[in-house]
Amino acid sequence: GDSVTQMEGPVTLSEEAFLTINCTYTATGYPSLFWYVQYPGEGLQLLLKATKADDKGSNKGFEATYRKETTSFHLEKGSVQVSDSAVYFCALRSSGAGSYQLTFGKGTKLSVIP
């Protein structure tokens, strides 16, 4: 079945540092890929998405590129801020007919210190 593997956290960075959170996936066909963010005590918010190979999703300075050859969707940001402290989830939706479910990674907790 489908699966998503994220780098384990927690990740602690200083403000203005470069961020990479690795995500790889296993799925048949051509899944859609997502990054969600969860701030403390809240639900999940969609951060960015990509629906086909070589697409780049971007939002709020975060970027991720859909790499089918390496089955990866790594999240990057050039300069993190304290307000980016949250848990980040990589997820996929398979391309099968009638597929309405998302498969999530376990999440990576990011802490940014001033």
Place this chain on the structure above:
Amino acid sequence: DGGITQSPKYLFRKEGQNVTLSCEQNLNHDAMYWYRQDPGQGLRLIYYSQIVNDFQKGDIAEGYSVSREKKESFPLTVTSAQKNPTAFYLCASKDTGRDVNEQFFGPGTRLTVL
């Protein structure tokens, strides 16, 4: 404003009692979902519903029940058969259009069984 509401935000129950978590959406979405979140385990799908009066079990349905009598409402009952019910519960909804991928999440309910 359109969105998903979950109530209450915090819920405490004694062991052996059934409890129902509320989820309401005014996004006119056909599909709705319930997830359970535990530390270090990401999100796991409990139940989902693609249309009114129909729902399917997810990966961890044992000890839970749902109903979908109205399009905007998808309540989750945590029964006394659920062995470890203390967790953070997230409700989500999604449009079932062909090219629509994103799930929208509510703010969550934290259930603590004493």
